[in-house]
Amino acid sequence: MPPKFGTSGLRGLVTELTPELIASYVRAFVAACPQGEAVHVGWDLRPSSPAIAEMVLQTICECGLTAVRCGHVPTPALALGAMNAGCGAVMITGSHIPADRNGLKFYLPVGEISKEDETQILALLDHLPDLPERKGDEKVNLTCANDYIARYTDAFGSHALSGLRIGVYQHSSVAREIMVAVVQGCGGTPVPLAWSDTFIPVDTEAVAPETRSQLATWCTVNALDALISTDGDADRPMLIDANGAIIAGDVLGPITARALGADILCTPVSSNSMINQMDCFTTNRRTRIGSPYVIAAMEDILDADIEAKVVGYEANGGFLLGFKAAGPNGSLAPLMTRDGLLPLLTPLAAARAAGVTIAEIAAALPPCFTAADRLQGVDQNRSELFLKQMKQDAGYRAAFFASMPPEVAVDNKDGLRVTFRGGDVIHLRPSGNAPEFRCYTEANTHQAAVTLLETHLSALRDRLT
Structure with missing residues (x-):
């Protein structure tokens, strides 16, 4: 291609x-x-x-x-x-x-x-x-990297993470030294881990089981309060709690937005729908997947009200700040591009300030859980034909989702997102610029979301590879 x-x-x-x-x-x-x-x-x-x-x-x-x-x-x-x-x-x-x-x-x-x-x-x-x-x-x-570090150390201050041991999974992230500097500058104790001289493609929405196991081991062996990382260019975050559990990007988004005092959320249709149950936001606007669509929605809101406290985030965790927000020690200027550092620092600082763990903050959110992964090496023509048939043929769709209750809603805004009786959601979407096909699921327990994902990734593998 x-x-x-x-x-x-x-x-x-x-x-x-x-x-x-x-x-x-x-x-x-x-x-x-x-x-x-x-x-x-x-x-x-x-x-x-x-x-x-x-x-x-x-x-x-x-x-x-x-x-x-x-x-x-x-x-x-x-x-x-x-x-x-x-x-x-x-x-x-x-x-x-x-x-x-x-x-x-x-x-x-x-x-x-x-x-x-x-x-x-x-x-x-x-x-x-x-x-x-x-x-x-x-x-x-x-000065580019140092200015970026200063943005966060100035806004969060030298005590925002004090007392916390924060692991930094460095791999080949271009922010691997920056993350260490920011944790240290905010008063935390950084524990650098797994620097790599070869490039490792870390996808924060599709973390391999062996990587999850390694992350959990690091948390235990190093007595970490949390572990952080990013993808290769550092516009997507990964936050792991002390128990070794990854906190999903579409959970980090609402936590970060709430801590920064945002009123309006813009996020793709693939993001966790827990925000519908959170009364701290006046509006949430759903978009197609991709930061350009999120930015366009944010700009529409700001065109109508330049003072709007609007933010955006994606299911991968990338966070976009649309207003001048107050950090614990200073202000944060708007940055309307996907950022991986802000949704790492903000939840950790908020947890420390409240005297709780990041796991406890996540557990207090409405009980709605997502899981996501992708198939690689998928022929795009084949995946597009499959998705077209799924959208147009209700019988074909019902056969593919044979293990699910009857569907109650179908959203074709970006890929195919089906809501089933009982509230479970399965969202299928081919990548726009890589030979990949993604599956997102949502359920009322973490295990149910994972089971839905495993079942339908297997079905997709049979159809597409």
């Missing part, structure tokens, strides 16, 4: 991300979108990223703009630095997908590109304007 835009930017096999293709997309981005005075460039730790970054930097200069080399930095750190400078940005990352794939994420001076921006970029690919005669310069930004 050739590289294409999905919910998280341009993605594709490294072998297909040729210099010509990369240059074309960067030139189209520069021509289609405002950039300010420069374009900032950062990249993750996968092996192919530095070489792709050089192609991007060179192309920006050839377009007559200043290219700002930011190095290995988290996606939200690059976005923060570029937006503060009033500039565009390009992040080279494949996020959580395997190292044989990579991609580009594009940012305007005001934040992530929209779906409309994507359309304009694609329209220009075959009609690129001539390059200017004068090349731009290249500069280096050495």
Whole structure:
């Protein structure tokens, strides 16, 4: 499958991300979108990223703009630095997908590109304007990571995590040193674990059983109060309680929103519906899956009320802050791009301030539980045909869900989301830019959600692989 835009930017096999293709997309981005005075460039730790970054930097200069080399930095750190400078940005990352794939994420001076921006970029690919005669310069930004650290140490203060032993599963996350610095700067005791010199594709929505077991072992052996990590580019968090249980991203989202004083939530249809039972939020708006859709919903709300205390989050845990929020020690400026650090720090600081564990905070939420995983190596044409038949043929759908009670609602907003009598939910969705097919489930107990997931992943495997 050739590289294409999905919910998280341009993605594709490294072998297909040729210099010509990369240059074309960067030139189209520069021509289609405002950039300010420069374009900032950062990249993750996968092996192919530095070489792709050089192609991007060179192309920006050839377009007559200043290219700002930011190095290995988290996606939200690059976005923060570029937006503060009033500039565009390009992040080279494949996020959580395997190292044989990579991609580009594009940012305007005001934040992530929209779906409309994507359309304009694609329209220009075959009609690129001539390059200017004068090349731009290249500069280096050495403060991007430190500014990102300071955002959180300043807002949370030096005592927010005091007394807590926090494990940091470092693997190949581009934020592996940043997480250690922030925990230490907020008064906690960081325990670095499992630094990797090879890239490990950590998907916070689909953590392998052997990884879950290892995380639980680390918590016990190191007497941890919690363990934190992120995916490869640090825009998705992973938080593990002292018992070794992963707290899902769509649980971290409401906890973080509540602690920050948000009134309005924007989140995809795949997120936990517990928020319908939480009376601390005035509104929750459901979107299609992907940060561009969440951002669009947040922007609609802010257009109507610039003072709205609106946030967004996804089932993977990435959190978007749409208003100036108060931290324990200072303010947090809005950052309307998916961030993996804020939904780690906020729940931990809130738990410590309340004198409880993070597990106790999660347990006090309405009893609604989700589980998610994906099949890899799925032919996309086959998965699209399967999903089309599931949507259009009620009999075919009933046969696939033969073990379930009768369906009471069907939502085709993004994939196929079916609610069954009794309240259980199964949501099926193919990836937009990788050969994967995802399954999300929801039930009134954790084990029931896991059982639903295992049963229907097995059925999907029989149909699609």
